[in-house]
Amino acid sequence: MLQLLWLIPILPFAGAAINGLLGKWFPKWLVTLVALGAPLASLIIAFGCLWEYSQGNSQGSGEAFEQTKYMWTTGELSIPVAFLLDRLSAVMLFVVTFVGFLIHVYSAGYMAHEEGYRRYFSYLNLFMAAMLILVLGNNYLVMFVGWEGVGLCSYLLIGFYYDQPFPPYAGKKAFIVNRIGDFAFLVGMFALFAQLGSLTYHDVLPKIAANPGLVTTGTYMLGMPLASFVALCFFIGAMGKSAQIPLYVWLPDAMAGPTPVSALIHAATMVTAGVYMVVRSNVIYQLAPGISLFVAVIGAATAIFAATIGIAQTDIKKVLAYSTVSQLGYMFLAAGLGAYSAALFHVVTHAFFKALLFLGSGSVIHAMGGEQDMTKMGGLKKWMPSTRWTYLIGAAAISGVPLLSGFFSKDEILHAAAANGHWVLWAVGLITAGLTACYMFRSYFLTFEGTFRGTHEQEHHLHESPPSMTIPLWILAVGAVLSGYVGLPKVLSEVNRFHDWLEPVIAHPAGLAAAEREMSTGAEWALILFTTLVAAAGIYLAWQIYGGQNGLAKGRAWAARFPRVHRQLVNKYYVDEDYDAVIVRPLAALSRFFWKVVDTFVIDGAVNAGAFLTELTGDVGRFTTTGNVRNYALYFFLGVILLFGWIAFG
C-alpha cells in the first residue's frame, strides 16, 4: 500500500482534470462520481498507507517512508519530486483526506443547484491535490508547489461567483497578500540552499540538528545568523498562508467563496499549512530563540486581536473567519513556545470543530436562501435540529467546554505558556479563551435561539438540510467531541499519545536543553480550573446578553453603551483602509510617476531631443509612407538573395 503513496495527490488532480476538461459532456451524476470518487480513492489509499505505516512503526524509531518519482532538476540544484510519509505528515494526511472527503460529500448537497457545479468540483479536487502535495512533499520545493497550488485554488474558489463584483476582488486580494508571504518563503529557501546546498528535509534538518553551530554563529543577513534568518523568512511565509498579523486581512474577505470552501480551505486545512511548515522546520526554530519568541508574540497578538473583532460581527461567516484567525494565533503561540505537538494537536481538533461550525453555518445559509446576517436569523433550532445540535457541539468544543476536544488542545497551549514562565502570553491566551466562548455563543444564540427575525418568505422556506449535508455534520461533531482524547494532559493520563507519536519528528539539537519545565500536579489542576472558569464566564456573558427571546435588542443596547469601541470593532479597526492609504495608493502613485514622468518625459525626452533622431524620423517615415509596400518588401527580399549569392560565390 505504501508504494501507492504518490497516487494520493495524483488522483484528485486527475479528477480535477477530467471534470475540468471533459466534464462539459458528462451527465451530472458522472461529474459527481468523478468529483467524489477521486478524494474517496485518496482517502482509502491514505488510510491503507497510514495503517501499514503505523504497523511498521508502533515500536520503531519513527522511520520515515520516502518515495522518489522523478527529478525536478538535477545538477548542482538537485530537487526530487518525492513524497514522504513520516509521523508529522501522517497526521496532516489523516486530517486532509478525512475532513476533505466529508466536505466533498457535503458540497454535493450544498452546491446541487448551482450553475457552476462542475467547475466547483474541479477546483475543489485540484485543491485536494495541492494540499496533499504540500503535506506529503519530502523537500521545501515540493512543499512550495503545493503551497502556491492551494493558494491558486483558494483564489479561484473565493472568486467562484465570478460574475459579481466582490468575490473576484476578494480572491485577488487573497492571492496577492499570500504572495507577500510566499516571497519570504522563497528567500528562506534561497538562504538554506546557498548555505547547505539542499532543500530536502532529510539532508538539511539532520545536518542542522547535528551541528547547530553551523547556523547559529556569525551573522548571515539582517544581522542574524542563518537559523534566525531562515526562521524569520519561513514565518513571514506562514503569516500569509495562516493569516497572522499583519497579513491576515485576506481571510475575512475570503468568505465571499461558497461556504464549504470556507470550511475546507479557510478553516480546516490550507490555513494550517503555516503551522505545519513551522512544525516541520522545528529544528530551525529551536535554534532561533529570538524568532521563536517573535512567533509566539505574533500568535498571541493575532489571537486576541481577531477575537475582539469577532465579537462585533453580525455576518455569521465573518464571526467564524475571525475566529479562525484567532485560533491560528493560538497555534503559533504554541509553536513559538516550542510546544510543537500542542500546536499540531490544535490543528487537528480545530480542523474538526471549525469545519463543523462552518458547515453548520452553511446549512443555515442554505436554508435561509443565501442570507448570512445573523440579525435576520434567530430561533432556527425549531426548523433545523441537526444543524442546531451539531453547531452547539462545535461551539462548545471551540470554547473549551471540559472533556470536548478544544478543551484539551487549548489547555495544552496555555499550559506551555505557563510552564515556560511566559505569564503575559498566558494571560493573553486566557482572555482570548474567554472572548472565544463569548463570541461563539453569541453567534449560537443569535442564530438558533430567540425569535425568527427574517422575512415571511424566508420563514416559509426554512428546512433542515438533506442527509448529504447533515451526515457530515454529525461525523464532524463526533470528531469535535472525541479527537481530544488522543492527547490527554498529564494530570489525566499516564501517556499523551499524540505527543508521543510526534516525538521522533521533534528534533533535539545537540546542546539545547529540553524546553518544557515540569509543573506540579496541583499547579496543573489550577490552570485547568482557571481556563474552564474563564470559558464558562464567556459563555455566561453571551447568554446574559444574547440569550432569551430578544437577544438581538439586548445586544444592541449593550453595544450602544460603548459606541467608540463598538465602531472600531465593527470596522475591524480600519486596518484595510489603513493599508490602502499607506501602501496601495502610494505604490500606485509611484508607479504612475515612473510611467508618466520617468518613461515619457525623462527617457523619451532625452531620446527625442537628439537631433539625429528628429532628422532621420522624417526621412525614414517618408520612405515607408509614400512607397508601394510590395516594392520595398521585394527590395529587401532581393537583398537576401544577393547575400545568399555572395556567400555562395564570394
Next chain:
Amino acid sequence: MTGPMETLFGLLVGNSLTRLVFFPTIAAIPMFFFPRAAARAAKIYVLVMSLVELAFGILYLATHMAADGTFAMVHDLGPGGGVIPWIAGYGIRYDLAMDGISMPLVMLGILLVPIVILGSWKGIETHWPMFGASLLLLTTGVLGALLAYDLFLFYVYWEVMLVPMYLLIGIWGGERRIYAAVKFFLFTMAGSLLMLIAILWMAWTFQSVNGGVWSFAYADLLRLDLPVHQQIWLFAAFALTFAIKVPMFPFHTWLPDAHVEAPTGGSVILAGILLKLGTYGFLRFAIPLFPQASEAARPLLLALAVIGIVYGAMVAWVQGDMKKLVAYSSIAHLGFVMLGLLAIDIVAWQGSLLQMVNHGLSTGALFLLVGMLYDRRHTKKFDEFGGLAKVMPVFAFFLVFSSLASVGLPGLNGFAGEFPILIGSFRTLGWPVIVATFGVVLAALYLLKMIQLTIWGPITKDENRGLKDLSGREIAALVPLCVLMLWIGVAPDTFLRRSRKALEGVLSDYRQRIEQPAVRQATLRPPAAAAAATTANVNVATTEAGR
C-alpha cells in the same frame, strides 16, 4: 573539388543548419507572385511551409542529439570537414553551428512561426502574402543570428532581422505605426552600429597579433586576451546593442510603443524571440569575449536588471491598455533573465536560458489572447471589458492559464525558470536578489489585475454580451504553447539538462580567464585552450555536402 555553390546547395538539400536558416527564404519566393486576392491560399501555403520548417527542426534535433540527451557543438561543414570560407581575404567564414545554448531558442523560434500564422489569420487584413513573406524572412534572420559562429556573419543576420520586423510594425501596425517602427529601427540601429565597429576592431587586433592573418571566427576571437581598458570599450559597444534589444532599463521605451502598434503576430515574434537575441548576445558574446570588462560592469548591469524587474512590474500595473501591460511585463521578465546571466552561476544560467524560452511561450500566448480580443472588439482598453468569462469561458481558461504561467506559479513554466535564476543568483549575489524576488509579488499584482478587469465581474458593456468564444483555429494556436508551459513546469529537467554541458563550458572558460592576471597588450592564447570550450566537440560533418 566542389565549388562553393555546390557546397551550399549540398547543405541546403541535406539535414543541415543551412537548410533551417534558408528554407524559409526559399519558401518565401512564391509569395511575391501570389495575387492579392488569394489571401486564403497564401495563408495555407505559409502555414504549411512553417510546419515543414518545424519538421526540419525536429528532424535535425532528433539526428544530432547525443546519447545522453545533450547537444554538443555541431557545425555545418564543407566537403572534407572543412569550414566554408566566405570572404577569404579577411578570414570571414560561412560558419553555422548549434549547441545546447542556441538549440532551445532556435526551436522556440521555429515553433512560434506557425502559431503566429494561426493567430494572424483574421487580424491581418491587407497584403497577406507580403505578411507571410516577412514572417518567413524574419525566421531566416533570427535563426541565422542564433547560429552564426563568425562575428561578421552574426552582424549581417542581426541586421537582416531588423528589416522584416520594421515592415511588420510599419505596414500592419496600428495608428502610430510609423512612429513606433522608426523608434524601433533607430534604437536598434544605434546600438548595432557600435557593435559593428567593435567587431571590426577586434578582427583587426586579431590579425595584428596573428601575423596579419584575419579572422572573424568566434572561436578565434575568443582566444584574444585584451587589456582591460580596451575590453571596457568593446564590451560597452556590445552590451549597449544587446541591452537595447533585451531591453534593459533605461533603454526600454521603444518596446511598449513597438508592441502597442505592432500587429498581434509581430508582437508575438518580437516578444517571443527577437528580444531573446539580446540576452543570448550577452551570454554568447559580450560576457565570454570580454571577461574582465564583464566583471567590472556587473554591478552596474545588475542594478539595471533589478531596477528593470521592479520598475517594469510597477509601470505594467498602472496601464489601462492590455497590450501595454504585457509589454511592460516583458521588461520585468527579461530583467530576471539578465539577473541570472549576471550571476555567473551555472544554476542561474540554466534558469536564464530556460526563462528565455518560458517568456516566449507565456508572453507569446498572452499577446495572442490580447489579439483575439482585439480582433473581436477592436480595442485593448480594460475599460471596455469585464465579465468576459461568462460569454467566453474558453478564452477565460487560456487567459488564466497563461497569466499564471507568467506569474510564476509552481507547476507551470515561469516558476521553473525563475526559481533556478533566483536561487542560483542568491548564492553569488546576495541581497540584491531579495529585491528582485519581490518582483514575484508585483507580477501577481499586474497579471491578476488584467484577469480581474477582463474576465471577472459583471458584464458592463452591451457590446460584450454577444462575443463569440475562441474558434478551433485560435485554440489550435494556444494549445501547443500551453502544453509546453505545463510540461516545462512539471518536468523542467527534460529541458534544463540538455543545455548544462554547453553552459558549463562557457562558465569554466570565463572563470579561468578572470583569474588570470590582466594583459598589458593584446595577446593570443593558443588554440587548444579556447578550443576545448568551443570547437573540440565538432562532430562529423552534418551533411555529406556535394554528394
